[in-house]
Amino acid sequence: MSNPTLAELLIVACSEAFRGNGEIVATGIGPIPRLGASLAKLTHTPELLMTDGEAWLVEEPVPIGPRAYDDRKASGYLPFSRYFDSAVWTGKRHAMVSPNQIDRFGQMNISALGGTYDKPKVMMLGARGFPGNTIHHANSMFVPGHSKRVFVEGEVDMVSSVGYNPARRVPGANYSGVDLRQMITDLCVMDFGGPDNAVRLVSVHPGVTVDQVKAETGFDLVLEGDVPTTRLPTADELAIIAKLDPHNVRASVIKDNPSADRKIAA
Amino acid sequence: MDKRLSFDDFVAELSDGMTIGIAGWGPRRKPMALVRAILRSDLKDLTIVAYGGADVGMLLAAGKVKKLIFGFVSLDAIPLEPYFRKARQAGGLEVMELDEAHLQWGLKAAALRLPFLPTRVGFGTDLMTHNGFKTVTSPYDDGEVLVAMPALKLDAALIHVQRADHWGNVQALGPDTYYDEWFAKAATRTYVSAEEVVERMDFSHPDDARANIFERCFVHGVIEAKCGAHPSSLPPSYGWDMGALKAYTASAAEEGGWDKYMAEVIGADEAGYIDRVGGADKIAALPLPIF
Numbered sequence: 001m002s003n004p005t006l007a008e009l010l011i012v013a014c015s016e017a018f019r020g021n022g023e024i025v026a027t028g029i030g031p032i033p034r035l036g037a038s039l040a041k042l043t044h045t046p047e048l049l050m051t052d053g054e055a056w057l058v059e060e061p062v063p064i065g066p067r068a069y070d071d072r073k074a075s076g077y078l079p080f081s082r083y084f085d086s087a088v089w090t091g092k093r094h095a096m097v098s099p100n101q102i103d104r105f106g107q108m109n110i111s112a113l114g115g116t117y118d119k120p121k122v123m124m125l126g127a128r129g130f131p132g133n134t135i136h137h138a139n140s141m142f143v144p145g146h147s148k149r150v151f152v153e154g155e156v157d158m159v160s161s162v163g164y165n166p167a168r169r170v171p172g173a174n175y176s177g178v179d180l181r182q183m184i185t186d187l188c189v190m191d192f193g194g195p196d197n198a199v200r201l202v203s204v205h206p207g208v209t210v211d212q213v214k215a216e217t218g219f220d221l222v223l224e225g226d227v228p229t230t231r232l233p234t235a236d237e238l239a240i241i242a243k244l245d246p247h248n249v250r251a252s253v254i255k256d257n258p259s260a261d262r263k264i265a266a
Numbered sequence: 267m268d269k270r271l272s273f274d275d276f277v278a279e280l281s282d283g284m285t286i287g288i289a290g291w292g293p294r295r296k297p298m299a300l301v302r303a304i305l306r307s308d309l310k311d312l313t314i315v316a317y318g319g320a321d322v323g324m325l326l327a328a329g330k331v332k333k334l335i336f337g338f339v340s341l342d343a344i345p346l347e348p349y350f351r352k353a354r355q356a357g358g359l360e361v362m363e364l365d366e367a368h369l370q371w372g373l374k375a376a377a378l379r380l381p382f383l384p385t386r387v388g389f390g391t392d393l394m395t396h397n398g399f400k401t402v403t404s405p406y407d408d409g410e411v412l413v414a415m416p417a418l419k420l421d422a423a424l425i426h427v428q429r430a431d432h433w434g435n436v437q438a439l440g441p442d443t444y445y446d447e448w449f450a451k452a453a454t455r456t457y458v459s460a461e462e463v464v465e466r467m468d469f470s471h472p473d474d475a476r477a478n479i480f481e482r483c484f485v486h487g488v489i490e491a492k493c494g495a496h497p498s499s500l501p502p503s504y505g506w507d508m509g510a511l512k513a514y515t516a517s518a519a520e521e522g523g524w525d526k527y528m529a530e531v532i533g534a535d536e537a538g539y540i541d542r543v544g545g546a547d548k549i550a551a552l553p554l555p556i557f
Contacts, residue, residue: 053557054501055441062557069554079442080291084367089387107390111363112354117396119357124346128338131365132387162390172403172411173389 004233006186007032007250009205009260010142011241012233013189014096015039017140017182018048021094024137025049025078025087031064031249033096033142036184038062038244039237049092055079065247084132091177094138096184100124101149101156102141104199104219106163106180106192108134109156117158127160134161138179144253146185146216153218164197186254188213189230194222203230207262232260269434271487273303273536276457279487280304280422283332285313287373287420287453289446292319293341293506295438296498297426299491300459302539304330305532315418317369317444319498320514323349324532326359327524333360335418337369341511343555348518362397370445372418377451384412423453426494427479428503430460434485435467437477440501450484459491461503493540493549505552510543 014036018026026041026048028034038061041048052062057076078086087093099108108130114121133139139161143150159168162178169175183190183199187208194200200222204210210227233241241250251257271279280286290296301321304312311332316322318339325331327349339350353359364372365387375383384402388394394413404410425446427438436458438446450456464470467478494500497510513531517523533539540546 067556069556077441079444081443081445081447084370088367089385111392115355116357117392120354123351123354125340126336126338126363127365127391127393129366131389131391131393132367132385135386135389159390159392165390168390170389170401170411172409173401174386174410175389177386178390 003264004238004260005251006205006258006260007253008233008238008241009230010184010186011035011039011250012237013184013230014142015043017096017184018094019044021045021048021138023047023049023092025051025093027093027095029095029097030142031245032144032253033098034064035241035244035250037096039240042240043237049078051078061244063244063246065245065249087137088129088132089136091137093133094140094181095133096140096142097130098142098144099160101152102143102183103152103154103156103163105155105165106197106199107156107159107165108141108161108163109158111158111160113157130161134163134178134180135175136177138181140181141183143183143185146187146213148216148218151217151219164192187216190221198222200224201227203228205230205262206232206260268432269485269488270432270463271457271489273299273489276300276487276489277303277307277309279455279457280309282309283311284421285315285419287315287418287423287449288318288321289423289425289444289449290319290321290495290498291317291442291444292338293343293498293511294319294442295426295440295444295495295500296321297424297459297494298496298498299494299536300424300426300457300489301325302532302536305528306534315369315420317366318347318350320347320511323347326350326353327518328528331359333362335362335364335369337364337366341515343508344511344515348515349524352518363393364397365393368415369418370448371415373445373448373452375415375417376419377448380417382414382416385415386412388413418452420449420453421455423449423456424459425450425456426459426491426500428460428500429462429464429467429471430458430485430488431464431467431470432488433466434458434482434488435478436460436480436482436485437467437471437474438479439474439477439503443479447480450480455486456484457487457489458485459489459494461492461494461500463488463490491536493546496540496543496549499555501554504549505554507543507549507552
């Protein structure tokens with residue numbers, strides 16, 4: 001067997017974010033988070049709900065990349081027309097997303113970069129579902145290129161989601177649904193487990209140093225003792241990933257598709 | 267009770283400055299033939315309300331839009347809508363940027379003839395200040411403070427489906443109805459274009475009555491439009507036209523690209539448009555997208 005790739009290690013790390021989540025809709029946006037959620041359902045957390053990306057719930061996660069339209073078998077129905085009622089505002093969901101910017105409070109930006117609100121330098125999608133997702137259900141983040149451009153020093157340019165910033169908390173409003181879980185990057189895994197939900201370094205990937213992570217992050221990280229190394233995929237996990245991604249889309253996510261251990265050639 | 271209209275009749279019912287809701291979702295089941303009729307008209311200063319795709323991009327490119335109320339604008343497989351970006355980055359476009367769920371909530375408020383509906387969505391984000399959202403406090407013991415999402419009242423809603431009849435009964439056969447029902451109910455007048463217009467749905471397609479996604483009392487005009495969702499998708503009838511969407515996207519990168527696209531692709535009439543993009547048979551054979 002060839003060495004596992006970093007992409008495969010990241011898929012496994014993403015899958016761990018869904019471990020034991022129960023009967024909620026697991027949504028992974030983009031190839032790595034989606035493969036992570038699918039792997040979680042096929043291994044440790046079969047009770048997860050998942051869609052085919054269109055309107056149908058499936059118990060066999062749909063492979064990514066080209067396939068026949070009708071080759072998924074629906075177990076249920078979850079169209080956009082009832083997504084907010086069924087999955088989002090009820091809290092029955094855990095989404096893993098890839099925002100353009102993230103700050104120390106876990107506030108994300110997918111709307112616009114730079115300039116002014118009237119005239120942004122780079123317009124992106126708009127806030128999409130982020131305000132509602134983040135006040136109602138669990139969210140995690142996947143960042144394929146860990147840098148200070150993503151993990152910014154101040155607040156993000158356009159705050160598209162609610163985080164843990166005390167200055168933005170309106171008295172009397174209900175923030176009990178705010179539940180930011182893990183941030184999985186090409187360098188490390190972080191969470192919000194520090195004091196007052198400060199960002200904490202959970203593990204570094206093989207061959208990555210803590211100093212390297214600190215140098216690429218625009219805010220301070222909470223460190224608790226020796227930081228462990230992110231585990232490698234097992235042979236079983238690699239086999240399932242290969243089935244879920246028959247066209248090897250995962251090889252194109254991280255530049256040059258490096259090995260899981262940066263010190264070993266892929 | 268005969269609600270049939272031509273494209274010209276439809277355009278004549280609209281006027282400058284109207285607030286128009288466009289149903290569908292991004293590149294999915296958009297009433298594009300009706301949008302093209304507006305592009306070919308002199309209408310201007312519109313407020314557009316949408317889960318936007320090329321419908322919004324084209325209306326922005328043509329200078330028809332004064333204000334945009336949106337949950338997102340995206341072509342899905344092409345994430346960033348090119349003319350939406352251009353319009354925003356040029357500055358001066360009035361916008362109400364919403365969470366996806368705010369938009370349907372505002373339509374529901376309008377449909378139910380309420381001034382607003384409460385929600386937690388928006389707290390902690392810049393949408394609060396940009397939109398000037400006000401809050402309300404629960405009068406019950408919990409005393410919770412909530413965002414008051416204002417009603418999004420529409421002068422007109424535009425919707426595309428597979429079938430309609432002369433009386434305004436509609437059938438949308440795809441697996442997802444999106445929020446079309448709420449666009450229809452939030453509007454003073456709703457215009458439905460359909461691939462096929464029959465005299466009486468109960469005579470022709472009674473077995474598909476569950477595909478009637480809103481009642482005919484909410485329908486004011488029915489326009490026959492074969493391939494009327496193109497280049498967006500109309501599942502299960504046809505997929506989106508990725509080639510056409512790429513050509514449209516590429517036009518935004520050229521000097522004078524929109525004018526050329528308007529002249530050479532949108533053109534002067536709908537029948538000519540279908541021919542220019544390859545014909546009805548080609549569109550009917552477009553594969554359904556997989557996700």
